[in-house]
Amino acid sequence: MRYDVVIVGAGPGGYACAIRSAQLGLRTALVEERKIGGVCLHWGCIPTKALYAATKLLHQAGTAAEMGIAFTPPTVDLPALAAWKESVVTALAGGIVTLLEKGGVTVYPARAELRADRAIGLSTGETLEAERIVLATGSSPIEIPGFPFADPAVWSSDDALALREIPRRLVVIGGGVIGLELANIYRRLGSDVTIVELLPEILATLDLDRRTVAGLKRSLAARGIRILTAVKATGYVPENGGALLATEGGEPLRADRILVAVGRRPNSTGIGLERVSVSPDRRGFVAVDAGWHTTADGIYAIGDLVPGPMLAHKATAEGVALADTFAGEPAARIAAEEIPQAIFTDPEVASVGLSEKAAKERGTEILVGRFPYGALGKAVGMREPDGFFQVVADASDHRLLGVQILGAEASDLIGEAALAVRSRMTVDAIAHTVHAHPTLPEGLQGAAESALGRAIHTANR
Ligand code: NAI
Secondary structure (H helix, E strand, C coil), X not given: CEEEXXXXXXXXXXXXXXXXXXXXXXXXXXXECCCCCHHHHHHCHHHHHXXXXXXXXXXXXXXXXXXXXXXXXXXXXXXXXXXXXXXXXXHHHHHHHHHHHHXXXXXXXXXXXECCCCCEEECCCCEEEEEEEEECCCEEECCCCCCCXXXXXXXXXXXXXXXXXXXXXXXXXXXXHHHHHHHHHHHHHCCEEEEECCCCCCCCCCCCCHHHHHHHHHHHHHCCCEEECCCXXXXXXXXXXXXXXXXXCCCCEEECEEEECCCEEECCCCCCHHHHCCCCXXXXXXXXXXXXXXXXXXXXXXXXXXXXXXXXXXXXXXXXXXXXXXXXXXXXXXXXXXXXXXXXXXCCEEEEECCHHHHHHCCCCEEEEEEEHHHCHHHHHCCCCCCEEEEEEECCCCEEEEEEEECCCHHHHHHXXXXXXXXXXXXXXXXXXXXXXXXXXXXXXXXXXXXXXXXXXXXXX
């Protein structure tokens, strides 16, 4: 079969690219060997957020007496929780399948490999030909020596999301985003959780200010999560159905389950790249130009497969922008600083643009403003007084360079900041925008006012 566009991989990058390509009138095929929706929908963003919401409710119900509301201690029915999480995933997956069908995308449930003649061979024996091929094959969890996922005592993030049991003691290797989010969920479910991070700081791969990370660590510690930094997990020996973990830089640790969350690797092997002379780099990423073109004619790559943050919304933005170029539009610029990031812990962390540290490193004279959650009427009434908003602006023209939010609903609140950073707004514009009272976004306004030395609800420095 011949198509205008064939996309390999139906995660948030691939399926969005397919829908947009078909919308533009291109004959489009999408090949997926596992499930439509990819890791984000089935083993990542969505199931974790379903569990985040459910376990947040569990935590709130368990501590509501402070608000004068008493529950008998809430209990967890693990199979029912797993079924509910699956129902969320199933409903959303059904939606995407319908969108693809209605959009006129032909879906091939198969494994695809590039051939030397630039055709695509499918595991079903079929062959697809296309003017343009988009590789959107995503990434997979990295396995580290000494911790085989084949051992039931060792969990990948997929195992953690399967919700087969609540381990009494869970050791999480890796203080990155996945490690923290799953640590938070299992702590709320009642596990005794220890995070082991190799580097001197958690979340070290992200551009977050020390104050933000320190605030998060304090809150996680207050919720009973132990964080060990500058400690390397080197191996383990089985012990009573669990494991005794050996570490470099720390004590041996006893665990019933070990969750390995040390990063993800692009799925760039086994897809025939070598046959079209595309060589991934040492870490498996495929290099592309500003229009997502690989070094092979007519072959493009997007999402986790290419360098940049491994985020679903970044993949989607690339998929849509790439499809637009197929219709003759110039490649939309997706600047790294304009991509927001949200971490679903308790409290949440979200950021967009430059941190205070990164802005200073660039030699820019900056204005910094902060506003505490504790000064927001809404936050106090929600029993969520922990955290703060931070804005960083260029001192010369007041243009907003970056925002970090540590606190309740930060993942939703970052939307306004992302729009402001992308639109090159000034902190004055945010300070002068009337925000409804009492709401959490007032915190962004408060931080902008504070950057200008004209805060009303917090002391000016
Ligand atoms: P990551 O790269 O964020 O963190 C992995 C951590 O493991 C690093 O801090 C590293 O120093 C540490 N580490 C490596 N080897 C170790 C060892 N032997 N002992 C102890 N620590 C060790 O990777 P993560 O958390 O697996 O996430 C993968 C990707 O998925 C990231 O790019 C992340 O942005 C993305 N993601 C984003 C989410 C979100 O935006 N909410 C949610 C989940 C994943």
